[in-house]
Amino acid sequence: MRSPPCQSCPNPPPSPLQRSRHSAKHMAGTTHRPSKPAKPPHAARRLALRLTTPLASLALLLFATAGVLLYSKTTPSSQIVARSNESGTTASPALSFPTVEAIGGARAIWELPAAPARAVLFVAHGCRCRPENFWPPSPRCPGCVGLPEDVALTAGALRRGFAVLAVASAGECWSLGHEVGGAKRAIQSWTAKNGLGDLPVAALGASSGGYFVSRLAAEMSFAAVVIMISEGAFGPAGAPAGYPPAMFLHMPKDRRRVALLERNMKMLRSSGVEVRELRSLELPLTPTLLSDRIPELDHGLSERIWKIFSEEGFIDERGYMRKDGRATPWKDAVAKRGFWEEVSRWSDHIQEELNLAYGYHEMTSLQADEMFNWIEKHLT
Structure with missing residues (x-):
């Protein structure tokens, strides 16, 4: 099999290549706040009178300024409005508050939504990519890169109440052996540590990450998986019993991969697995x-x-x-x-x-709304 084109990712820190014959390298919203009870009419007049004193006015000004600064420092990326355009999901938020840490010996980045999380989303990057692509640079993650499509997916997940976790592969691409068990343990330990253990978990992987997620779904319970620009890796035995609903989000210009996708979708459907297909088409390059x-x-x-x-x-x-x-x-x-x-x-x-x-082989957020709507349908 020919190697798929790599995604547009900066080179990751040097690491040994995976040489296992099972390596995936060859596969290449406004929240409504409850309104406060109305104050009696005379209360507003008393407040206005008190604010006529210079000290009171100064105090109010300082308080308001502090509130603006505090808001700007604490508003999570899921609440910052992005620019919009005709092409779909757009420019990513300017602020984010991820946590960077090692989980089970692997570098990981994660972020919780503003409101209590309703689900978990595990994301797996492609070859020569890394978790830092899914968050923009910030004081919490100065090494983050923030590639636009990747960040748009993270921000969309956070807005919908998903806690997002990304883990780095051990090598240039994901392997389909011991890393599967390692990722399973990392997800389970992280969700337990952060009080998310009872929540449904979904997974999204692109390219090499798509193969990885398809294999990981056979080893742990997912509510749904999204396999992006990848036909998945299922092995000769096909999908095991209990395999989660699977979405294949791909670019039909890659005709060879389309044929492999159709074969695997047919296999999954014959095994009783719910399958959804989304196609991401080419776009005209406009001046803006x-x-x-x-x-x-x-x-x-x-x-x-x-x-x-x-x-x-x-x-x-x-x-x-x-x-x-x-x-x-x-x-x-x-x-x-x-x-x-x-x-x-x-x-x-x-x-x-x-x-x-x-529109050949790249991470995409163009169908993010359809994708998240489909995932949410399977959370209960």
Whole structure:
């Protein structure tokens, strides 16, 4: 089998490659607050009179300022409104409050929603990717990268009341042997430690993470699994009894993978497993697509990049990418125009969106609402 194209991920810290023949490398909302009882009419007048004194006014001003600062420091990412655009889920929140720690010897990042959690979502990254992609940089996680599609999924999960856990693979890609048991123990210990042990757990994995999640679902009880840009790994025995409902979210431009997906979906259905298929299609590259989907990337810069794509013939007359983003020499073209320095800090983010626009093999949040609606249906 040919290796799938890697996702647009920064290189992870050096680690030994997995050489097991079972390695997955080859598979490549507004919350309503209860209203307070109304104050009697005279209470407002008394308050107004008291605020006429300079000291009272100053005290009120200081109190209000402190409240704004406190809110800005404590509002979790699930409550920060993202920019919207016609392409779907969009720019990620500016703030986040994840926790970075080791769980069972593996590096992990997790975050709890603002309200009590209603479920847990385990996310598994792809080859040459890492948990840091799912959260934007913050004081709690200065090493976080915050790739736009990944963060949009995390933020969406948090808004819907999911506690989100991401664990790093031991190597470049996930292996399908001892790491399966390790992830199972990590999820169980983490949920127990944080008082989440009685909640339903769902899992999402992309590419190598999709193979991993499909295998992990055979070893532990999940409410549902989402296998993204991957046909899954089931082995000759197929799906065991009790296998959870499975969603395959894929990009049909990858025709070879479509054939494998159809085979596995048929197998699962014949075993009595509920299966759902979602297709993520290519997108036209518009002047503001990059700034619409990447937090803090300036509209003007997005338009300049688009102009290069148009002038260099990287997009057709309708705006669609002619080649996969990985095979498009856009970085050289930007450097030739003399503004690579402005673009370089966003290069991984831009690469992810270019891959998404081509619609072949990339993490996607375009169908996030459909995906989460489907998961929520299986939580009870």
